[in-house]
Amino acid sequence: MDSHTLGSFFAVTHSGICFQNVSVYYNRQRVIDDLSGIFKFGTMTAITGPNGAGKSTLIKTIMGELLPNTGKIDRGGISISALGYLPQSLTIDRSFPVSVIDTVILGAWQRIGPFGGVTSKMEYEAADALSAVGLNGFDRRSICTLSAGQFQRVLFARLLLQDPKVILLDEPFNLIDTRTTGDLLHIITRWRDERRTIIIILHNFEQIRAHFPNTLLLARKPIAWGPTDNTLSSANLLTAQSIADSWFKEPELY
Known part of the structure; x- marks a missing residue:
């Protein structure tokens, strides 16, 4: 062109x-x-x-x-704020003891705003996103305890909640691992559809x-x-x- x-x-x-x-x-x-x-x-x-x-x-x-x-x-x-972005996982500091569910809820930041609060609906949506990536029961785990594959699933769940x-x-x-790659490719296929x-x-x-x-x-x-x-x-x-x-x-x- x-x-x-x-x-x-x-x-x-x-x-x-x-x-x-x-x-x-x-x-x-x-x-x-x-x-x-x-x-x-x-x-x-x-x-x-x-x-x-x-x-x-x-x-x-x-x-x-x-x-x-x-x-x-x-x-x-x-708008730039409406783009969904997943950086390389190695660039993310996981030493801070934040929970899995709180990490996923960050995907709703545009809806929450700087002074808003997390609603029960958002918590339900975050739990649903975790279920979609195969992490039922991981809500209260700290992200610093997760494997690389589990953490990547969390980041995909955050994107699901953001809904860009x-x-x-x-x-x-x-x-x-190969299984996680396959599961995440399935989510990407869903986004394509x-x-x-x-x-x-x-x-x-x-x-x-x-x-x-x-x-x-x-x-x-x-x-x-x-x-x-x-x-x-x-x-x-x-x-x-x-x-x-x-x-x-x-x-x-x-």
């Missing part, structure tokens, strides 16, 4: 999250380079690419945590090909964006890896 076409698109429709020639710098390094395209509402898209390719930076840019240095983003009328139309997932299956928009960072090409019809392949600049089978071609993957091999060695901050 060229600049003129995408510019016209911004003006006439709100059918997705649109990027027009977006570049983002992080620690003076250009991490996203001239990205143009659209995450259409109601679709599932995987973002993949080598380490340091800009995948998490892209999610943070959609969330408004980082701003484009050049280019333009249109979120299609969706656009869901951003940053490597949600990292370091969790409800026509929610799902944008997910994954490294596992088998999972991407099996479950996600659209893929963005990044190597700081977009290599391909479209149907998964086309995007994950051998030629495209070789191009992405060749670009990654040319980068200077640096910490994986992206």
Whole structure:
């Protein structure tokens, strides 16, 4: 999609999250380079690419945590506060002894507000969300006692309570067991059937090909964006890896 076409698109429709020639710098390094395209509402898209390719930076840019240095983003009328976001679990501090149920209820923050209280209806909905992710009876457990898979289920329950139309997932299956991965993929399939928009960072090409019809392949600049089978071609993957091999060695901050 060229600049003129995408510019016209911004003006006439709100059918997705649109990027027009977006570049983002992080620690003076250009991490996203001239990205143009659209995450259409109601679709599932995987973002993949080598380490340091800009995948998490892209999610943070959609969330408004980082701003484009050049280019333009249109979120299609969706406010940033209405986006559902699940960060990498390793970035979350679990040392504070908060309960499972209280963690899930944080998903209702937009409804509660800074001065509101938790209602019995919210507590019921939180318990229902825990049941949906297979954690009946875990309500009063501290999150610091949970396994990695159990904690990831809690984070999915929090998203269920939030009930967002656009869901951003940053490597949600990292370091969790096969059964938990299957159960969480079932929830993602449910969201797909409800026509929610799902944008997910994954490294596992088998999972991407099996479950996600659209893929963005990044190597700081977009290599391909479209149907998964086309995007994950051998030629495209070789191009992405060749670009990654040319980068200077640096910490994986992206």
